[in-house]
Amino acid sequence: MTRVLAGRRPVLEALRGHTKLRRIYTEPQREYPDIVEAAEAQSIPLANRDRAGLDKLSDGVRHQGVVALAEDYEFCEPEEIIAHAEGPPALVALDEVTDPQNLGAIIRSAVTLGLDGLIIPKHRAAGITAAVVRASAGATEHASIARVTNLQRTLLSLSKSGMEIVGLDADADIDVRDLEPSPRGRVLVVGSEGKGLRRMVRQRCDIVVHIRQEGPMDSLNASVAAAIAMYEISAKQEGAAHDR
Numbered sequence: 001m002t003r004v005l006a007g008r009r010p011v012l013e014a015l016r017g018h019t020k021l022r023r024i025y026t027e028p029q030r031e032y033p034d035i036v037e038a039a040e041a042q043s044i045p046l047a048n049r050d051r052a053g054l055d056k057l058s059d060g061v062r063h064q065g066v067v068a069l070a071e072d073y074e075f076c077e078p079e080e081i082i083a084h085a086e087g088p089p090a091l092v093a094l095d096e097v098t099d100p101q102n103l104g105a106i107i108r109s110a111v112t113l114g115l116d117g118l119i120i121p122k123h124r125a126a127g128i129t130a131a132v133v134r135a136s137a138g139a140t141e142h143a144s145i146a147r148v149t150n151l152q153r154t155l156l157s158l159s160k161s162g163m164e165i166v167g168l169d170a171d172a173d174i175d176v177r178d179l180e181p182s183p184r185g186r187v188l189v190v191g192s193e194g195k196g197l198r199r200m201v202r203q204r205c206d207i208v209v210h211i212r213q214e215g216p217m218d219s220l221n222a223s224v225a226a227a228i229a230m231y232e233i234s235a236k237q238e239g240a241a242h243d244r
């Protein structure tokens with residue numbers, strides 16, 4: 001199945017990553033030397049298409065005059081992500097995050113902060129669409145993402161393997177900054193926009209933490225909260241790796 005990547009940065013990151021691109025279309029009156037050079041080096045066909053054609057191809061996603069056709073997204077298994085981790089693995093699992101902008105932003109933060117991978121549900125959640133790739137600034141093309149049928153069962157399995165499952169909830173009593181390093185690795189679980197963690201998913205967590213907020217606003221959206229918590233967890237896991 002073919003998927004669409006829209007926008008200069010997502011296409012460029014796909015060329016830099018391991019994405020299998022079939023063809024790249026560009027608006028004829030604009031120049032993209034970095035994209036053209038990388039595409040030619042990888043023998044990826046280039047073609048011109050006018051703005052109306054690109055608009056139709058990108059299905060409403062802002063494309064900046066560049067659209068690529070790629071092979072279907074290659075998901076990993078959670079065990080593959082863990083096996084490739086260089087130290088105690090750090091993952092983030094998303095419980096029914098449905099907004100493409102939030103999912104893309106979380107993936108971008110996870111890749112930037114050096115987390116080993118992400119886990120998303122197959123159902124009732126956003127997939128790796130053109131809008132998500134665009135929102136991630138192409139970080140999807142560098143990320144290791146597992147897509148699972150049953151998130152609760154996956155978390156239970158990871159917990160049994162020795163990883164610590166950490167839920168993020170504004171009503172929790174423990175500050176995320178108070179977490180100690182986890183020598184066997186850690187999974188941060190982030191809930192959906194508005195609803196937070198589902199009851200059964202929360203029950204699979206070994207510990208639930210919050211982000212202390214001291215300003216006049218009393219809430220953070222899912223992607224910002226996830227980024228803050230991922231930063232704390234990645235720093236703690238880095239410390240655990242140094243202690244080994």
